[in-house]
Amino acid sequence: xxxxxxxxxxxNRRSIRKFKDEAIDADTVATLETVAQRAASSQFLNDWSAxxxxxxxxKAKLAxxxxxxxxxxxxxxxxxxxxxxxNARIAExxxxxxxxxxxxxxxxxxxxxxxxxxxxxxxxxxxxxYSLGLGCxxxxxxxxxxxxxxxxxxxxxxxYPVLGLAIGKPDQEPTLxxxxxxxxxxxxxxxxxxSENDLSEAxxxxxxxxxxxxxxxxxxxxxxxxxxxxxxxxxQDVSGKTLLDKAAAQGFTLDK
Amino acid sequence: xxxxxxxxxxxNRRSIRKFKDEAIDADTVATLETVAQRAASSQFLNDWSAxxxxxxxxKAKLAxxxxxxxxxxxxxxxxxxxxxxxNARIAExxxxxxxxxxxxxxxxxxxxxxxxxxxxxxxxxxxxxYSLGLGCxxxxxxxxxxxxxxxxxxxxxxxYPVLGLAIGKPDQEPTLxxxxxxxxxxxxxxxxxxSENDLSEAxxxxxxxxxxxxxxxxxxxxxxxxxxxxxxxxxQDVSGKTLLDKAAAQGFTLDK
Numbered sequence: 001x002x003x004x005x006x007x008x009x010x011x012n013r014r015s016i017r018k019f020k021d022e023a024i025d026a027d028t029v030a031t032l033e034t035v036a037q038r039a040a041s042s043q044f045l046n047d048w049s050a051x052x053x054x055x056x057x058x059k060a061k062l063a064x065x066x067x068x069x070x071x072x073x074x075x076x077x078x079x080x081x082x083x084x085x086x087n088a089r090i091a092e093x094x095x096x097x098x099x100x101x102x103x104x105x106x107x108x109x110x111x112x113x114x115x116x117x118x119x120x121x122x123x124x125x126x127x128x129x130y131s132l133g134l135g136c137x138x139x140x141x142x143x144x145x146x147x148x149x150x151x152x153x154x155x156x157x158x159x160y161p162v163l164g165l166a167i168g169k170p171d172q173e174p175t176l177x178x179x180x181x182x183x184x185x186x187x188x189x190x191x192x193x194x195s196e197n198d199l200s201e202a203x204x205x206x207x208x209x210x211x212x213x214x215x216x217x218x219x220x221x222x223x224x225x226x227x228x229x230x231x232x233x234x235x236q237d238v239s240g241k242t243l244l245d246k247a248a249a250q251g252f253t254l255d256k
Numbered sequence: 257x258x259x260x261x262x263x264x265x266x267x268n269r270r271s272i273r274k275f276k277d278e279a280i281d282a283d284t285v286a287t288l289e290t291v292a293q294r295a296a297s298s299q300f301l302n303d304w305s306a307x308x309x310x311x312x313x314x315k316a317k318l319a320x321x322x323x324x325x326x327x328x329x330x331x332x333x334x335x336x337x338x339x340x341x342x343n344a345r346i347a348e349x350x351x352x353x354x355x356x357x358x359x360x361x362x363x364x365x366x367x368x369x370x371x372x373x374x375x376x377x378x379x380x381x382x383x384x385x386y387s388l389g390l391g392c393x394x395x396x397x398x399x400x401x402x403x404x405x406x407x408x409x410x411x412x413x414x415x416y417p418v419l420g421l422a423i424g425k426p427d428q429e430p431t432l433x434x435x436x437x438x439x440x441x442x443x444x445x446x447x448x449x450x451s452e453n454d455l456s457e458a459x460x461x462x463x464x465x466x467x468x469x470x471x472x473x474x475x476x477x478x479x480x481x482x483x484x485x486x487x488x489x490x491x492q493d494v495s496g497k498t499l500l501d502k503a504a505a506q507g508f509t510l511d512k
Contacts, residue, residue: 002287006262006387010291010380031258033442035266037435039379042396043489044482046436055445081447086440087486089455094487105490108499112371113396116419119375120394123295124266127383131262138376140298140369154446163372179293180302184342186289189311190410191337199345226300230343231350233299234361243364244500244511255500 009131014176016135017070017217019168024076028132032076032167035128039120047110048118048162049083051153052076061152062164066141074166079142079149080122082114084158098158098251106158108254111247118162129167139164146246157251174216178209180226203227265387270432272391273326273473275424280332284388288332288423291384295376303366304374304418305339307409308332317408318420322397330422335398335405336378338370340414354414354507362414364510367503374418385423395420402502413507430472434465436482459483 001007029052036050053059056072062079063072071077084105088098096103104110126136142149142164149161181202207225215223224232247254257263285308292306309315312328318335319328327333340361344354352359360366382392398405398420405417437458463481471479480488503510 001290002284002388004387005260006265007287007291007384009262010384011294013294013296015296028258030438031263033438034257034435035263037438037441038267038269040269040271040382040394042394044433044485045489046441046482049441049443049447051443051445051447053445058445083441085447086455087490089450090459090483090486091490093455094483096487096490103490104492104494107494109399109494109497112499115368115371116375116396119372120379123376123379124383126296127380128263128266131260132258138296138298140372143365154449156447156450159447177300179290182286182289182293185293185302185305185339187305187307189307189309189314191305191307191341191412191415193410194345194412199342199349203346226302227346227350229300230346231352233301234343234347234352234359236360238360238363238365239512241365242512243368256495256498 006131009127012176013130014174015137016168016170016172016174017137018170018172019073019075019135020171022075022169024134024167029076032125032128036121036125039117039124041117042113045087045105045114045117047082047084047087047105047114048121049081049086049159050121051079051081053079058152062142065145065148066139067144068141071139071142071164071166075168077167078165079153080118080162080165081155082111082118082160082162084110084114085156088158106252107256111160111252111254115162122163122165126165134167135170136165136167139166143241146241150246150250155250160247160250160252172216175214178206178213180206262387265383268432269386270430271393272424272426272428272430273393274426274428275329275331275391276427278331278425280390280423285332288381288384292377292381295373295380297373298369301343301361301370301373303338303340303343303361303370304377305337305342305415306377307335307337309335314408318398321401321404322395323400324397327395327398327420327422331424333423334421335409336374336418336421337411338367338374338416338418340366340370341412344414362508363512367416367508367510371418378419378421382421390423391426393422395422399497402497406502406506411506416503416506416508428472431470434462434469436462
């Protein structure tokens with residue numbers, strides 16, 4: 001394998017869920033935010049924003065949404081959002097009515113691309129943080145109560161929450177979590193037909209490897225095999241986290 | 257600003273759309289793909305895959321979809337996809353019927369989280385590539401013909417295309433593209449009310465800065481001011497790129 005400091009940082013990434021009670025200095029914060037802004041942006045729309053959450057009451061509320069107490073303890077905490085609100089205001093200043101059909105930034109394509117842009121920015125910030133010896137955890141769990149989250153952060157029309165990111169000095173050392181063999185996830189020129197992609201070749205060894213991994217969240221026993229985890233998660237209720245109805249209330253027309 | 261090699265790499269990222277006609281060696285490819293796999297994965301679902309496109313005919317087709325001839329010249333080319341197909345097969349082996357209502361990996365929440373995971377992986381690969389002196393461009397344009405793309409790559413049920421990534425040795429040196437002031441994109445504890453977020457303060461200077469930038473794609477003249485670009489793009493037809501109807505044909509139930 002080819003290597004350098006950046007590749008080492010990326011290869012050694014692991015989620016950190018316990019932080020030292022030490023603030024992150026303003027210079028580091030400025031660096032992380034500037035790095036996030038440098039990520040690619042579809043059509044140069046710059047169509048995301050991030051809410052930096054420093055108010056303990058807001059942090060506590062996010063921890064409540066996510067059912068994860070550690071969220072409230074994160075020294076640095078962000079919620080990244082799709083943001084076509086800023087662009088709608090700009091378009092409006094140019095004589096375009098965002099409520100009308102001619103305003104296309106609220107369509108499904110722009111929504112998904114803005115979501116991608118937000119994730120690119122978040123990952124740039126995450127990578128920079130790890131390179132500085134900080135640790136992070138990406139928070140999908142705050143989406144458990146999307147309406148609550150929208151209310152909490154006063155997210156206006158044409159914005160939508162994407163993910164949270166908690167950052168701090170690590171106060172735990174989790175082991176590196178297994179990944180499936182590369183040939184299970186990378187294919188050449190075509191997605192292989194099931195008949196030519198026999199999972200029973202590589203999956204059992206990966207299942208066994210995962211089953212040997214210890215998660216610090218339940219340190220007394222190895223985690224379930226990958227296949228068992230998939231079976232469990234595939235049945236988990238996510239009905240509180242439907243996307244479309246709530247996106248419509250934020251002004252998006254995802255059927256277009 | 258705090259700095260190191262990784263942060264320098266992230267701060268100096270610019271899209272590269274012209275590549276030297278030099279292959280990327282297998283060791284580098286292995287490194288880039290392994291790095292991508294190390295990105296975080298929501299609920300450990302590992303619910304993305306990537307198609308490495310080496311066949312010139314497939315490359316040419318992607319270039320045709322994207323209306324971008326340079327796509328066909330990329331030495332290394334990927335299409336990242338949401339992949340719950342692999343997980344559906346695993347769940348099925350555990351007695352769960354993916355076609356039934358108990359299989360929740362096809363819902364809107366899982367779809368969006370899988371999309372996020374694919375973008376995290378893509379950005380990890382992109383960053384590793386830049387750290388090695390390579391250049392990249394992220395390809396949303398290949399989604400111009402989603403059905404064509406699904407057919408071309410034989411994407412099965414419970415998969416969906418997210419973005420492409422073209423990688424190669426840079427054969428151009430674009431200048432760094434402007435970014436808006438950080439205060440326009442990062443907010444504290446709440447999304448600000450419009451009345452407290454006067455765009456007319458910072459926007460004119462940013463408009464002027466963008467208007468001085470030269471894009472190598474149209475090197476004879478400066479690009480439009482940011483506000484003018486927003487006005488133009490907000491009116492661009494994206495009706496060929498609707499998301500929902502095509503996702504349903506791939507088995508996703510995005511209303512759930």
